[in-house]
Amino acid sequence: MFGPEQGHFALALACVLALVQFAVPLWGASRRDARLVGLAPYLAVSQLIALGYSFLCLVMCAVSDDFSVQNVAANSAVSKPLLYKITGVWGNHEGSVLLWTLILAVCGGAVSLFGRNLPDILRGRVLAILGGVSAGFQMFCLLTSDPFDRVFPAPMDGQGMNPLLQDPGLAFHPPILYTGYVGFAVPFAFAVAALIEGRVDAAWGRWVRPWAVAAWCFLTCGIALGSWWSYYVLGWGGYWFWDPVENASLIPWLTGTALVHSAIVVEKREGLKIWTVLLAIATFSFSLSGTFLVRSGILNSVHAFANDPARGVFILALLAIVIGGSLTLFAWRAPSLTSTGLFSPVSREGSLVLNNILLCSICAVVVTGTMYPPFMQLLAGRTISVGKPFFDAATIPLTLPLLLAMGVGTALPWKRAQLARTFSHLYAAAGIAAIGLVLCFWKLSGILPIACGALAVWVIAASVSDVLRRIGIGHTSVQGVWERMKNLPRSSWGAALAHIGAGITILGLCGMSQAEHAIVEVHIGETRSLAGDDWTLLDVHDYIGPNYKAMQADIAIRHNGKLVTILHPEKRDFTTQSQTTTEVAIHTNFITDLYGVIGDRHGTGQDTTYVLRLHRNPLAPWMWLGGLVMAIGGAFSLSDRRMRIGAPKRASARNMARA
């Protein structure tokens, strides 16, 4: 019932359905045949069902320990906990590609179900594009990365899983991140459909925005979760390594953030149309290239996937069709899209243009830094590495004006702003930012962290004061404030929350720039001090875990003689995989993380010493907390009625007055 052959068959069936979903609605739309176009949602839902069944089959193979399936034999083992048997399905190349296509099919299903208010032709074309992309990647799965391959003779037990991956954070990281990546396929499909149709208007902007915001929320969470995982699992005390895999997720996030903002301009002012279409194509193109180029082995990364250049050729051909095709269509059709809106530089739309320019500049920097090493090696035959110093030096100066504009932007009205009046709204925020600047001078060192910290305070203060002003605090009665609070559009709350989240993340990054660490070699009972705390190694003991041997340390941390906490970092030896992992111990009070790692044991008897790594990481949790707040802000604006209902049903007079 749920065997690998059934799964394989369902995958092939889904692929055929996706091909039909690609061809029939496009043909129907060009013939203006409503019946053919109307098939698209049914095809999308059937494809989703087939693919869901296929994925379920793979999960069942893993859960039932069917080691005759190559993929299960290579990545699972009888002794693996059930949770990791399930999540391990997407912890390897083949399974993750299947998950990827499943999420794409879910997006198609969502457009079918929630897109009932779209014009039939537009919905048909959007689903057709999604079907085409699906078909391509299902073929990739079937032809080069078949997760249902059998192996003969079947081994008695599987080879087990990389112990580093046996972590709940990482288990749920890929689905969230992939939902973010793949979610941008929907704005992409909308952009391509609009190019085919030759029309982009305010309604298009309104339809595309919720999909972009939803994908953006998932991508934000995915990146934050990934960064958190590398912080507490890898045990290097770092949270972002400017590694190609990390950059591959940051690049679409930057263009996606720009897209979320420029779509507002399309919706409100019918401007930036060509640009928004390009951003929608670019964001999904970057998502695709990032996820798949990493697997082809071109980008040298510490997050190694099994690389296979042969697979890379297939991927590249697929990318050429999807990205090349859409960009060619763009070059051909985009010049006919005309803007109607007039722009004044000092206005809400003017600040959104500035936001787009800055975000895309940061994106260009990250793309350059990521692509430079392989291309340098190709062209000049030299190996170089581009690391943190380049990225920090190039991105931070671009972030500063971005933060400044974030605070001003939401206070500006559409069309044309009066500077004096806008600034009068911002006095309070500027005052708080000035206090923030003083605090930063006191707590932080280095000109860039101080500037970033003060500007982050500015962003938070300006967002809060903007909401307070809109709900009329200080101008109307309590009753009036309550009424206004209820009437303020959810998307305004969402925008404020997202901006506050960004400010919190930046503050966390500033705090982390002041992190201190020490690598010490101590005997049991010895004390070392780091940044005002005394770290004492109390004891080290060995114990045997379920499938590992561990060495656990007890480290007491005292501040001015008062015990703060006792950390228990561990070092685990997984004998079957001959791999060692470090279990970091973290004590947090949400202001500062105390982070301890135990390393090697040297010497014997009285002379035994242990290498410890001690970190003091100020504001570390804020980095991920900010990401969560950003995503909640996005979700909040998704719940806005105006987003859900869409443009065709004209907004009521009351809504018009409110906006």
Add this chain to the structure above:
Amino acid sequence: MNATRRGILTAAPIIGAGVLGVGFWRILSDMRSGAFDPRAIKNPNVGKPIPSFAMPGLPGLGDGFTDAELKAQHRPVLVNFFASWCIPCVAEMPGLRAISRNMPIWGIAYEDKPENAAGFVQRDGSPYARVASDRHGRVAIDWGVTGVPESFLVAPGGRIIWHGSAALDPQIYEAEIRPRLAGL
């Protein structure tokens, strides 16, 4: 904005993507033919004379060696940095023994206790003609070693003509080292 400028601007993304795509395709085809290795560690000392050094030997395995002795050889020598704590080095040993039937290999124990290194080398039969101990890794720094195992092909007279940063096996010997020996 006039029509030509619009056309050029909207065509720019596809041109950029095309250039990137061609580059990726070149990289991929070079990867398949082995001409491009994104994980390659290039050693700046290839083509240059070996640095000067003098190292003690390992207990029970002779005297160690100096750069002068290495330069005085009349045959090419494969210099291999290894350590007993290094798992790829353990995996490399059978390959090294096979290669040692064709050419001399001189081993340098990198950041390793002499008794551990000696035990490691002798466990299954030593592939090394001579072994020296770089107890604190100073010599390895001069050679530009980034990790173990790494190997260098040293021509008579002491010039480094090849560098490898992976565990050696007979396939690598046939593909990379033997063709270079022919030219000497």
